[in-house]
Amino acid sequence: MAQTTALQKAWEAKGSPPCDHPHTEKEYASGMQTGDVVCTTCGAEFWRSKK
Numbered sequence: 001m002a003q004t005t006a007l008q009k010a011w012e013a014k015g016s017p018p019c020d021h022p023h024t025e026k027e028y029a030s031g032m033q034t035g036d037v038v039c040t041t042c043g044a045e046f047w048r049s050k051k
């Protein structure tokens with residue numbers, strides 16, 4: 001979660017340009033999957049089961 005926040009802040013520092021979220025990874029918290037995925041570019045979080 002801390003990592004996600006850092007990513008989001010860095011993205012905001014760039015002016016929050018539009019992101020297509022080309023690269024996402026499973027999010028982990030304390031070594032356990034949270035069930036979410038996070039964009040490694042802008043730090044946005046998604047639910048994995050996206051329809």
Ligand SMILES: [Zn+2]
Pocket residue numbers: 019020021022039040041042043044
């Ligand atoms: Zn993104």
